[in-house]
Amino acid sequence: MNELLKVMKSEPAYRKLAAANFVSGIGDWFSSVAILSLLLQLTGSGMAVGITLAARTLPFLAMGPIGGMLADRRNKKAILVVSDFSRIGLALSLLLVDSPDRVWIAYAATVGLVVFSALSLPARQALIPRIVRAENLQAANAFDQSLAGMNMTLGAMLGGAASAAFGPQWSFLLNAATFLASGLLVWRMPYGEPGQEEGRNAQSPKGAGRNVRTARGEQARQIGRAREAEQIRKAEQARSESDFWKTFRRLALMRVVAVQSVAWPIGGGAINVLISVYGYQVFGAGDRGVGLLYGCLGIGFILGGLLAPYFKRWPVQVLIAGAAAEGLAHILVSAAPNLALGGAFILLATLGGGVGNTALATLIMRAVPERVHGRAFALNETLSNVTMGVSMLAAGVLLDVLPARTIGLGAGLLIVLSCIPALTLLPQRRELNAAAGSARPQPQS
Numbered sequence: 001m002n003e004l005l006k007v008m009k010s011e012p013a014y015r016k017l018a019a020a021n022f023v024s025g026i027g028d029w030f031s032s033v034a035i036l037s038l039l040l041q042l043t044g045s046g047m048a049v050g051i052t053l054a055a056r057t058l059p060f061l062a063m064g065p066i067g068g069m070l071a072d073r074r075n076k077k078a079i080l081v082v083s084d085f086s087r088i089g090l091a092l093s094l095l096l097v098d099s100p101d102r103v104w105i106a107y108a109a110t111v112g113l114v115v116f117s118a119l120s121l122p123a124r125q126a127l128i129p130r131i132v133r134a135e136n137l138q139a140a141n142a143f144d145q146s147l148a149g150m151n152m153t154l155g156a157m158l159g160g161a162a163s164a165a166f167g168p169q170w171s172f173l174l175n176a177a178t179f180l181a182s183g184l185l186v187w188r189m190p191y192g193e194p195g196q197e198e199g200r201n202a203q204s205p206k207g208a209g210r211n212v213r214t215a216r217g218e219q220a221r222q223i224g225r226a227r228e229a230e231q232i233r234k235a236e237q238a239r240s241e242s243d244f245w246k247t248f249r250r251l252a253l254m255r256v257v258a259v260q261s262v263a264w265p266i267g268g269g270a271i272n273v274l275i276s277v278y279g280y281q282v283f284g285a286g287d288r289g290v291g292l293l294y295g296c297l298g299i300g301f302i303l304g305g306l307l308a309p310y311f312k313r314w315p316v317q318v319l320i321a322g323a324a325a326e327g328l329a330h331i332l333v334s335a336a337p338n339l340a341l342g343g344a345f346i347l348l349a350t351l352g353g354g355v356g357n358t359a360l361a362t363l364i365m366r367a368v369p370e371r372v373h374g375r376a377f378a379l380n381e382t383l384s385n386v387t388m389g390v391s392m393l394a395a396g397v398l399l400d401v402l403p404a405r406t407i408g409l410g411a412g413l414l415i416v417l418s419c420i421p422a423l424t425l426l427p428q429r430r431e432l433n434a435a436a437g438s439a440r441p442q443p444q445s
Helices: 002-010 012-043 046-055 060-073 076-096 100-131 134-166 168-187 196-202 215-250 252-282 286-311 315-334 339-367 370-398 404-417 421-437
Strands: none
Touching (some): 002 012, 012 046, 012 168, 012 252, 076 168, 100 370, 134 168, 134 286, 134 339, 252 286, 252 370, 252 421, 315 421, 339 370, 339 421, 370 404
């Protein structure tokens, strides 16, 4: 707890970034619970839930890599601000979903929201090691997990109650307002891209400020500088692409991230669909049941963030144990006799997942060169979200032919098996654990 408080006090830029994430996250969960419950009311089918959740992930296939490249080449703060402001209108369009023949609006708006999320997520993750001191990175990642949990707890539980009491439209309005607040917070965040001055100097030949004798001579020099700048830009772009794939081939961690980004979401996607179905139908608790289960998810992430600093010396082992614990807990959820026990097991599942996610984020930030951070995080987000989208679609189809508990059992087993790729990191655990705990940035070679 002390480490989390320290990072909030000593890192002013991260403090604003975290506040923006918290504000928009609350709105996201209010809106998510409202739209999922509304779709179940309008259609009565788990397929609608599966399609909507898939629509929140599949656009990552196209936009995730673009977001990663932009994060490595453009101003990350600007990407976040544009993404937040662009989502205001999309959030408001959900107000039009009021009958079964308008369900398509929910799908379209969801896709649009995800497009900008895919652009902003790599930028935000790559921004953290730029604005947070190296010794505070582990605490910042742990705080991010707790923040996600707070968003789920407050947003989902209050969102479920608000949707039941006032209708889903109120939640959609709140979501739009939080995007505005988040964009303004990031806009005011202190930030400067390292290397901007060097880039300008590299593109400005010596003597550019000298007096010129003729306008024609100045024009010729301007043309030459423009050509030189374009050549530099193309060379840097080619070198950047080469650096990423060289890093991917050289670092076992990058390959494990790629494999695990596909392995875990096969079960995780089904669980995302089942949360709403568990609360609304299996346990028969309606909107409040959905909100309660998502609230338990949030509490698990809060506890995971609070506990993560205690395991910061062993991130590789924690990454493996976290996935195994998460899967086992979801197996118990599938057999839970009532809402209370189901919520308790979901809490345990996300506690393990939250600790594991913190370890993975810190390993990427400390053991992967900074110049490819955006694409490294985009690789993780893209593969996991696309796989999760396919999994959620499949779960939506299976819900029409199989009991939810049977699907939950299979999903839990798959999550347990997803920790196997990370076992290959155990021979390198000393080096990777040392890199993740180092106060000095890792070599960028």
